[in-house]
Protein backbone atom coordinates (compact mmCIF):
# COMPACT_ATOMS: atom_id res chain seq x y z
CA UNK A 1 0.00 0.00 0.00
CA UNK A 2 1.02 3.60 0.30
CA UNK A 3 0.75 6.37 -2.18
CA UNK A 4 -3.00 6.45 -2.01
CA UNK A 5 -4.47 9.88 -2.44
CA UNK A 6 -7.49 10.84 -0.45
CA UNK A 7 -9.99 13.56 -1.14
CA UNK A 8 -11.65 15.00 1.94
CA UNK A 9 -14.80 17.02 1.52
CA UNK A 10 -17.00 18.83 3.97
CA UNK A 11 -20.64 18.63 3.06
CA UNK A 12 -23.94 19.87 4.33
CA UNK A 13 -26.05 17.05 5.74
CA UNK A 14 -28.07 17.23 2.54
CA UNK A 15 -24.98 16.54 0.46
CA UNK A 16 -24.03 19.99 -0.81
CA UNK A 17 -20.29 20.43 -0.99
CA UNK A 18 -18.85 23.18 1.24
CA UNK A 19 -15.12 22.69 0.97
CA UNK A 20 -12.80 20.08 -0.42
CA UNK A 21 -9.15 19.22 -0.26
CA UNK A 22 -7.72 16.56 -2.51
CA UNK A 23 -4.51 14.66 -3.06
CA UNK A 24 -3.81 14.01 0.58
CA UNK A 25 -1.13 11.38 0.59
CA UNK A 26 -2.02 8.59 2.98
CA UNK A 27 0.76 6.50 4.48
CA UNK A 28 0.39 2.76 4.65
CA UNK A 29 -1.20 2.71 8.08
CA UNK A 30 -4.22 4.50 6.67
CA UNK A 31 -3.99 7.56 8.89
CA UNK A 32 -3.67 10.93 7.30
CA UNK A 33 -3.51 14.57 8.18
CA UNK A 34 -5.23 17.28 6.24
CA UNK A 35 -6.03 20.94 6.39
CA UNK A 36 -9.36 22.21 5.22
CA UNK A 37 -10.24 25.84 4.73
CA UNK A 38 -13.86 26.22 5.70
CA UNK A 39 -15.92 29.28 4.84
CA UNK A 40 -18.05 30.86 7.58
CA UNK A 41 -20.69 28.35 8.49
CA UNK A 42 -23.71 28.28 10.66
CA UNK A 43 -23.21 26.14 13.70
CA UNK A 44 -24.46 22.69 13.07
CA UNK A 45 -23.68 19.16 12.14
CA UNK A 46 -21.89 18.56 8.88
CA UNK A 47 -20.49 15.55 7.11
CA UNK A 48 -16.78 15.04 6.60
CA UNK A 49 -16.23 12.52 3.84
CA UNK A 50 -12.98 10.86 2.89
CA UNK A 51 -12.78 9.37 -0.56
CA UNK A 52 -9.65 7.39 -1.51
CA UNK A 53 -8.39 7.48 -5.05
CA UNK A 54 -8.51 3.72 -5.35
CA UNK A 55 -10.08 0.79 -3.58
CA UNK A 56 -7.03 -0.30 -1.61
CA UNK A 57 -8.27 1.58 1.46
CA UNK A 58 -11.79 2.16 2.48
CA UNK A 59 -13.41 5.57 2.34
CA UNK A 60 -15.84 6.79 4.90
CA UNK A 61 -17.65 9.70 6.36
CA UNK A 62 -18.14 11.09 9.83
CA UNK A 63 -20.54 13.61 11.25
CA UNK A 64 -18.76 16.63 12.61
CA UNK A 65 -20.18 19.30 14.83
CA UNK A 66 -19.02 22.75 13.78
CA UNK A 67 -19.37 25.69 16.10
CA UNK A 68 -18.08 29.17 15.52
CA UNK A 69 -15.07 29.44 17.83
CA UNK A 70 -14.62 33.23 17.71
CA UNK A 71 -18.11 34.06 18.89
CA UNK A 72 -18.05 35.51 22.39
CA UNK A 73 -21.77 34.97 22.62
CA UNK A 74 -22.20 31.63 24.26
CA UNK A 75 -18.52 31.14 24.84
CA UNK A 76 -17.91 29.71 28.27
CA UNK A 77 -16.74 32.12 30.91
CA UNK A 78 -15.82 30.15 34.00
CA UNK A 79 -18.04 27.46 32.58
CA UNK A 80 -21.07 29.71 32.36
CA UNK A 81 -22.24 30.86 28.94
CA UNK A 82 -21.94 34.59 28.33
CA UNK A 83 -25.66 35.12 27.92
CA UNK A 84 -26.21 33.75 31.42
CA UNK A 85 -23.66 36.20 32.78
CA UNK A 86 -25.54 39.02 31.08
CA UNK A 87 -28.81 37.90 32.64
CA UNK A 88 -27.07 37.72 36.01
CA UNK A 89 -25.62 41.20 35.55
CA UNK A 90 -29.02 42.63 34.67
CA UNK A 91 -30.71 40.97 37.60
CA UNK A 92 -27.93 42.25 39.87
CA UNK A 93 -28.45 45.74 38.50
CA UNK A 94 -32.20 45.51 39.04
CA UNK A 95 -31.66 44.44 42.65
CA UNK A 96 -29.22 47.31 43.15
CA UNK A 97 -31.61 49.81 41.60
CA UNK A 98 -34.52 48.54 43.64
CA UNK A 99 -32.45 48.89 46.80
CA UNK A 100 -31.43 52.42 45.84
CA UNK A 101 -35.03 53.39 45.15
CA UNK A 102 -36.16 51.94 48.47
CA UNK A 103 -33.45 53.89 50.30
CA UNK A 104 -34.34 57.01 48.37
CA UNK A 105 -38.01 56.65 49.23
CA UNK A 106 -37.13 56.24 52.90
CA UNK A 107 -35.02 59.37 52.88
CA UNK A 108 -37.70 61.28 50.97
CA UNK A 109 -40.30 60.45 53.60
CA UNK A 110 -38.19 62.15 56.24
CA UNK A 111 -39.35 65.70 56.23
CA UNK A 112 -38.24 68.98 57.61
CA UNK A 113 -39.85 72.37 57.86
CA UNK A 114 -38.81 75.49 56.09
CA UNK A 115 -37.34 77.95 58.58
CA UNK A 116 -38.85 80.85 56.69
CA UNK A 117 -42.41 79.86 55.74
CA UNK A 118 -42.89 76.66 57.70
CA UNK A 119 -43.72 74.48 54.69
CA UNK A 120 -43.14 70.79 55.30
CA UNK A 121 -40.82 69.42 52.64
CA UNK A 122 -38.50 66.49 52.01
CA UNK A 123 -35.31 66.68 53.99
CA UNK A 124 -33.03 66.27 51.01
CA UNK A 125 -34.12 69.34 49.05
CA UNK A 126 -31.80 72.32 48.95
CA UNK A 127 -34.47 74.92 48.35
CA UNK A 128 -37.95 75.33 49.80
CA UNK A 129 -40.54 74.32 47.17
CA UNK A 130 -42.94 76.92 48.53
CA UNK A 131 -40.98 80.11 49.12
CA UNK A 132 -37.68 79.27 47.47
CA UNK A 133 -35.57 79.92 50.54
CA UNK A 134 -32.28 78.11 50.78
CA UNK A 135 -32.54 75.15 53.08
CA UNK A 136 -29.44 74.32 55.11
CA UNK A 137 -28.32 70.74 54.56
CA UNK A 138 -29.61 68.46 57.29
CA UNK A 139 -27.30 67.63 60.11
CA UNK A 140 -25.64 64.37 59.02
CA UNK A 141 -26.05 62.89 62.45
CA UNK A 142 -29.68 63.83 62.97
CA UNK A 143 -32.67 61.96 61.67
Ligand SMILES: [Zn+2]
Pocket residue numbers: 114115116117118119128129130131132133
Ligand atom coordinates in the same frame (compact mmCIF):
# COMPACT_ATOMS: atom_id res chain seq x y z
ZN1 LIG B 1 -40.25 78.18 52.68
